Amino acid sequence: MNPPVALTIAGTDSGGAAGTAADLATFAALGVHGACVITAVTAQDTTGVSDIHPVPHSAIEAQLDAVLDDLPVAAIKTGMLGTVAAVEAIAQRVVKLSVAHGSLSASQPPVVVDPVLVATSGAVLGGEDVRRAYVDHLLPVATVVTPNLDEARALAGHDGSPEELATQLAGLGPAVVVTGGDPAATGECTDWLAEPGQPPIPLRHPAVPTSNDHGTGCTYSSALAAHLAHGAPLREAAEHAAAYVARQLATSRHWTLGRGRGPIAHLFTDQPSPTSTKETA
Numbered sequence: 669m670n671p672p673v674a675l676t677i678a679g680t681d682s683g684g685a686a687g688t689a690a691d692l693a694t695f696a697a698l699g700v701h702g703a704c705v706i707t708a709v710t711a712q713d714t715t716g717v718s719d720i721h722p723v724p725h726s727a728i729e730a731q732l733d734a735v736l737d738d739l740p741v742a743a744i745k746t747g748m749l750g751t752v753a754a755v756e757a758i759a760q761r762v763v764k765l766s767v768a769h770g771s772l773s774a775s776q777p778p779v780v781v782d783p784v785l786v787a788t789s790g791a792v793l794g795g796e797d798v799r800r801a802y803v804d805h806l807l808p809v810a811t812v813v814t815p816n817l818d819e820a821r822a823l824a825g826h827d828g829s830p831e832e833l834a835t836q837l838a839g840l841g842p843a844v845v846v847t848g849g850d851p852a853a854t855g856e857c858t859d860w861l862a863e864p865g866q867p868p869i870p871l872r873h874p875a876v877p878t879s880n881d882h883g884t885g886c887t888y889s890s891a892l893a894a895h896l897a898h899g900a901p902l903r904e905a906a907e908h909a910a911a912y913v914a915r916q917l918a919t920s921r922h923w924t925l926g927r928g929r930g931p932i933a934h935l936f937t938d939q940p941s942p943t944s945t946k947e948t949a
């Protein structure tokens with residue numbers, strides 16, 4: 669039997685922690701075939717981002733045509749889009765897809781938008797113009813948006829509690845999960861889920877104490893898309909996605925890869941590993 673197909677539209681991370689590296693590994697781990705449309709190539713490691721090369725608009729459109737004309741995409745996830753042109757092009761595709769499927773059709777693929785604006789290392793991956801394009805064009809057509817607290821504040825244009833921000837952003841149309849919480853302070857993470865017209869609900873789970881968290885947000889939004897591609901309802905998909913992230917963080921918790929914030933594990937831990945004779949320092 670065929671696996672469901674999920675499409676990530678995102679940038680690359682040469683260090684293999686975030687972006688398409690995280691997305692495709694997460695899809696594979698969760699039994700989903702992953703297709704990818706690359707929007708930007710970053711030179712990046714655990715310490716930061718040293719170069720960003722946006723992919724030309726025509727090449728993004730050609731990749732979208734290739735995937736969407738051929739594969740039965742069951743969920744779409746967007747990560748780093750990087751430019752206003754890319755945000756607008758994706759929003760237009762989503763509108764086109766909803767027209768093609770009929771706006772009430774159950775076969776319309778859900779669209780998970782991770783509004784990537786700033787990397788864990790602090791690098792800016794989308795400026796003020798990109799932020800505006802998300803608010804004006806992509807959020808209104810998304811199924812669910814997954815900002816962390818900083819991204820939620822940026823998108824809302826002001827400070828506020830995660831539940832207030834989730835409720836406000838849900839007013840633009842999509843369901844919203846404001847991720848994070850304050851694990852250092854409470855030992856617990858709280859993601860706030862707000863669906864349009866409903867009160868926000870806290871989704872709590874134990875925090876894994878580690879600084880190896882580069883790629884966490886990409887992994888979460890991909891896991892959410894993978895569970896939606898399998899047909900899970902949103903709340904269940906969000907809970908499973910957080911549990912997947914926690915499991916991967918627990919795996920890489922004590923790793924010492926790189927000089928900065930190390931990667932979340934993208935290993936498939938329920939597979940037997942080949943016997944290794946090599947260890948890295």
Ligand SMILES: Nc1ncnc2c1ncn2[C@@H]1O[C@H](COP(=O)(O)OP(=O)(O)O)[C@@H](O)[C@H]1O
Binds near residue numbers: 849858883913
């Ligand atoms: N230390 C942690 N332990 C367990 N889960 C975590 C931890 N840090 C973040 N998460 C979870 O990872 C997911 C992604 O959240 P977050 O880290 O806020 O994304 P981002 O990388 O965009 O900042 C959320 O479900 C969040 O609760």
Ligand SMILES: Cc1ncc(COP(=O)(O)O)c(N)n1
Binds near residue numbers: 681748787788882883
């Ligand atoms: C290409 C790319 N996409 C997304 C992120 C955000 O991930 P993180 O918040 O873990 O740095 C990133 N650093 N690089």
